Amino acid sequence: MDSLGQDEQQPVWTVVATDIGPLLLAATRAGLVNVVFHATEPVRDQALARLASRLGAAPVEDAASPLLAEAIRQLAAYFAGELRDFRLPLDWSLITGFNRQVLRELASTVPYGAVVGYGELAGRVGQPGAAQAVGMAMGSNPLPVVVPCHRVVERDGGIGGFGGGLETKRKLLALEGVLPEPLF
DSSP: OOTTSOOTTSOEEEEEOOTTSOEEEEEETTEEEEEESSOOHHHHHHHHHHHHHHHSSOOEEOTTOHHHHHHHHHHHHHHTTOOSSOOOOBOOTTOOHHHHHHHHHHHHHSOTTOOEEHHHHHHHTTOTTOHHHHHHHHHTOSSTTTSOGGGEEOTTSOOOOOTTOHHHHHHHHHHTTSSOOOOO
16 A cells, blocks of 8 residues: 555546547556546446456546646647657556557557558558458557547548547547548
C-alpha cells in the first residue's frame, strides 16, 4: 500500500471532457490501459466492471493520480490541435495476439493526418488477406484515440466502421485534417 492506503497495483480512472464527448481514461503502473468513448454513467460503470474483471482489481477514481496526469495533458493538447504524437507509456495487457500486433503496427507507423486501409495494414503485419480481422482488431482497441484506429479506412475511400460511432470518427479525422469538418 502507498501513503494513501491505495494498492500500488490497483488501476485508477477518471472521465475527461473532450470535443468528442466524455472519455474514460484508466491507467495502471505500466501505463494507460483503457480509453472509453461516450463515458456516461452506464457506459462508465460497464467499462469499470469489465476492467476489474480483466485486471483482477477494481479501478479507483482518482483524477489527480500521477498515473493519469500525462495522458490528460496530452489528450487536451491533441484536441486543441497542439499535439500530433502521443508519447505515453501504454499497458497492452487488455489485448493479445494478432490484435495486439496490428494495433502496435498502427500506433508506430500511421502518423497524424494520414490514413491506412484495412487490407494495407493487414499486409504490413504479414497477413495480406486479413482485412476483416484488422477490422475486428480495430473494434477491440482498448486505447482508441491514443492508438489511432480512427485512421484506418476502407480501400474505396469510405471511412469504415468505428466503435465510437461514425460521427466521432469523422470528427477525429477532421481534427487531423483528413476530412472536412463535419456539418453536424
